[in-house]
Amino acid sequence: MKTNIFVKDRVAVVGAGLTLFRRRHLETPRELAWEAARQALESAGLTFDDIDCVVTGTAPDAFDGVHFNGEYIADSGGFGKPTVRVYVGGGTGVFVPVAAWWHAASGLCNTVLAVAEEKMSPAHPHPQGVFAYIWDPILERPLGPNLIWIFAMEMRRYMYKCNTTKETIALVSVKNKRNALDHPAAQAAANITVEDVLNSELLVWPVNRLDISPVSDGAAAVILARENEARRITDSPVWVEGIGFTLDNTHWYNRELAFPRYVNYAARMAYKMAGIERPWREIDVAEPYDPFDYKELHHIEGLMLARPCEAPKLLEEGWFDRSGELPTSPSGGLLGVGNPIAAAGLMKVAEIFWQLRYEAGPRQVKKPVHYGLAQAWGDLMQVGTVIVLSN
Amino acid sequence: MSKGLSGRRQPGWVNPPGHYLKRDEMYALPGLVRYKPRARYLFSAGQAQSRFLQGLKEGRILGTRCPRCGRVYVPPRMYCEYCHTRTMEWVELPGTGVVHTAVVSYIAAFRERLKEPVIVGVIKLDAPGYVEGGYEFAGLFHRLCGVTPEDVMSGRVIGMRVKPRWKPPEERRGDVNDIECFEPVEG
Amino acid sequence: MAWKRWRIEDVIHYPGSQEVEEYVYTPGLHGLEAAKAFKEGRILGMKCGDGVYVPPKTYCPDGREGELVEVKGPWRVVTYTIVYEDFYGNKLEEPQVLALIKPDDADHGGLIHIVKVDPERIHLGMEVKPHWKPPEKREGKITDIEYFEPA
Numbered sequence: 001m002k003t004n005i006f007v008k009d010r011v012a013v014v015g016a017g018l019t020l021f022r023r024r025h026l027e028t029p030r031e032l033a034w035e036a037a038r039q040a041l042e043s044a045g046l047t048f049d050d051i052d053c054v055v056t057g058t059a060p061d062a063f064d065g066v067h068f069n070g071e072y073i074a075d076s077g078g079f080g081k082p083t084v085r086v087y088v089g090g091g092t093g094v095f096v097p098v099a100a101w102w103h104a105a106s107g108l109c110n111t112v113l114a115v116a117e118e119k120m121s122p123a124h125p126h127p128q129g130v131f132a133y134i135w136d137p138i139l140e141r142p143l144g145p146n147l148i149w150i151f152a153m154e155m156r157r158y159m160y161k162c163n164t165t166k167e168t169i170a171l172v173s174v175k176n177k178r179n180a181l182d183h184p185a186a187q188a189a190a191n192i193t194v195e196d197v198l199n200s201e202l203l204v205w206p207v208n209r210l211d212i213s214p215v216s217d218g219a220a221a222v223i224l225a226r227e228n229e230a231r232r233i234t235d236s237p238v239w240v241e242g243i244g245f246t247l248d249n250t251h252w253y254n255r256e257l258a259f260p261r262y263v264n265y266a267a268r269m270a271y272k273m274a275g276i277e278r279p280w281r282e283i284d285v286a287e288p289y290d291p292f293d294y295k296e297l298h299h300i301e302g303l304m305l306a307r308p309c310e311a312p313k314l315l316e317e318g319w320f321d322r323s324g325e326l327p328t329s330p331s332g333g334l335l336g337v338g339n340p341i342a343a344a345g346l347m348k349v350a351e352i353f354w355q356l357r358y359e360a361g362p363r364q365v366k367k368p369v370h371y372g373l374a375q376a377w378g379d380l381m382q383v384g385t386v387i388v389l390s391n
Numbered sequence: 392m393s394k395g396l397s398g399r400r401q402p403g404w405v406n407p408p409g410h411y412l413k414r415d416e417m418y419a420l421p422g423l424v425r426y427k428p429r430a431r432y433l434f435s436a437g438q439a440q441s442r443f444l445q446g447l448k449e450g451r452i453l454g455t456r457c458p459r460c461g462r463v464y465v466p467p468r469m470y471c472e473y474c475h476t477r478t479m480e481w482v483e484l485p486g487t488g489v490v491h492t493a494v495v496s497y498i499a500a501f502r503e504r505l506k507e508p509v510i511v512g513v514i515k516l517d518a519p520g521y522v523e524g525g526y527e528f529a530g531l532f533h534r535l536c537g538v539t540p541e542d543v544m545s546g547r548v549i550g551m552r553v554k555p556r557w558k559p560p561e562e563r564r565g566d567v568n569d570i571e572c573f574e575p576v577e578g
Numbered sequence: 579m580a581w582k583r584w585r586i587e588d589v590i591h592y593p594g595s596q597e598v599e600e601y602v603y604t605p606g607l608h609g610l611e612a613a614k615a616f617k618e619g620r621i622l623g624m625k626c627g628d629g630v631y632v633p634p635k636t637y638c639p640d641g642r643e644g645e646l647v648e649v650k651g652p653w654r655v656v657t658y659t660i661v662y663e664d665f666y667g668n669k670l671e672e673p674q675v676l677a678l679i680k681p682d683d684a685d686h687g688g689l690i691h692i693v694k695v696d697p698e699r700i701h702l703g704m705e706v707k708p709h710w711k712p713p714e715k716r717e718g719k720i721t722d723i724e725y726f727e728p729a
């Protein structure tokens with residue numbers, strides 16, 4: 001049963017577009033945003049003149065090296081229109097269509113262009129320098145941490161609590177990089193084995209190089225429209241059924257790391273709105289956020305697509321393959337397609353859009369699909385953002 | 392400049408635009424702008440953390456307690472995140488605790504390889520009188536010493552009882568590094 | 579123990595610095611063409627639906643793609659300011675004139691640049707021309723024009 005949430009209009013996704021995801025692009029950040037926006041508009045048969053409002057998203061300005069980066073990329077269509085930037089760290093990519101949804105659902109705008117962009121290559125010698133700002137300047141940075149530490153600690157705790165191994169977790173990387181072979185924008189697609197992951201450079205045990213997604217430049221865009229408008233634009237709108245977003249505190253080392261509460265709360269909010277009571281049966285295809293391989297399993301459990309600690313076993317059984325019961329990251333995810341932070345989250349939403357329209361070509365999952373979900377997470381194990389779509 | 396997909400092009404919905412540059416190609420571009428930022432910051436530790444750091448200088452681990460829900464916060468907060476009340480009361484913790492998670496880092500802050508790996512983790516601190524619900528706890532992120540990478544990899548280290556190893560008083564500066572590391576409690 | 583009122587001296591401060599050593603900005607698609615033109619001592623603009631923009635962009639403000647064209651001037655001062663201090667507040671030896679300069683054959687935008695002129699003499703509408711660096715010293719940047727000077 002659907003809960004009584006007042007929205008003026010149903011909202012649908014009617015178009016999506018991407019640039020290539022690559023380590024280093026010639027294009028400036030706003031050119032990337034514009035290219036993605038243009039792809040999305042073309043796919044919906046629209047032009048910039050048809051867009052009422054624009055929502056942009058990018059993660060820290062310090063990657064692109066441009067202040068007000070959201071406004072900077074916004075003239076890729078936002079010129080002279082109501083435009084807003086949203087920013088919740090890595091969760092931004094899924095938060096952009098969430099914000100676009102309420103622009104349309106409130107009746108404020110008929111059509112909304114949602115663009116996410118990230119150009120990580122300008123920061124030298126390595127974007128790691130920007131990640132240093134994530135840590136608390138008083139209590140954490142004096143210890144000389146590398147960003148990977150925090151994920152390694154969470155992964156270690158997850159392995160301990162769920163009694164799983166590096167070998168099992170590496171299967172996520174193998175699956176996603178293989179799925180990405182079919183993705184035309186992919187940066188890190190490959191046919192690799194568990195041994196390749198285990199033998200790649202050891203960074204912070206238990207994390208090896210191939211457990212992590214690459215550094216990328218890229219942009220993604222989707223178009224959202226109110227119901228009447230959506231039906232005019234396309235015969236196969238993909239409906240936004242539920243959205244969810246929550247925030248946890250910054251004190252990640254004062255919390256149980258094996259279960260992502262921040263994702264769980266956001267998921268419950270989205271399911272409630274979508275009238276989904278048994279997500280593990282009702283969601284047909286999912287794009288959980290996978291900047292690290294264990295994160296996909298961790299998030300699958302937070303999303304209640306598996307019971308706590310059950311995901312590793314299901315993974316081994318092929319449950320999450322494209323031909324499986326509940327395909328996850330059929331796009332290839334961040335591990336395979338690449339991780340231009342905000343754009344990567346929106347790429348996941350775009351993938352669910354294509355899956356639900358049966359337009360994913362060689363990436364189309366085997367089972368029939370009705371409901372799909374994309375999720376991202378951001379900041380210091382803090383932000384969960386979820387969107388549930390249906391066809 | 393290589394456009395597109397280095398020979399691997401798939402049929403499908405889209406032909407993604409973008410021009411990938413190799414590192415050398417980028418540096419050879421006319422019009423490339425290189426800029427060195429010069430930002431310097433001074434961070435205030437704030438009310439609660441300043442007192443916490445003073446405590447470290449004295450070899451004590453201090454926390455704050457929420458008068459409403461009884462949560463004990465280490466590191467201390469000026470307000471309770473759950474009740475939104477001011478945490479009025481300071482408490483001293485014994486400093487002992489158990490390892491919640493631990494990892495072995497072979498790289499430093501900017502991905503430089505370390506000569507000797509460093510072990511870091513989360514320590515869940517003993518907080519007498521704090522009945523926690525199983526999810527949140529008083530704790531610190533710090534180095535671990537007296538344990539080997541094998542202890543971390545085998546999982547032996549998780550749940551291990553540890554205590555702080557303090558720097559000598561004259562070397563303490565009111566800094567999180569006044570604690571050298573957490574080490575196993577003998578026996 | 580209870581809270582005491584803290585004085586500012588009791589608050590501990592930690593220094594930090596910007597940990598990115600350098601930003602490297604690529605010129606972009608049409609920016610690259612503009613950069614090549616700079617090296618040849620030419621200045622490009624973008625022809626859009628509502629006129630010519632300087633400098634060129636990859637896309638026009640209406641979201642469409644424009645066409646690259648060369649602009650030749652004559653250049654005129656649209657607005658200006660006189661700068662007495664550098665970025666960090668140090669007094670400059672000589673005040674500098676910074677102006678927005680638009681060529682007559684463009685409709686929108688213009689270049690922001692230094693005009694080498696006595697601050698007493700600068701005025702709106704003043705005709706100026708670019709003074710280029712010698713070709714071998716040009717890098718495809720706005721600084722390939724050393725300054726503008728009265729025509």
Ligand SMILES: [Zn+2]
Pocket residue numbers: 457458459460461462471472473474475476
């Ligand atoms: Zn409380």
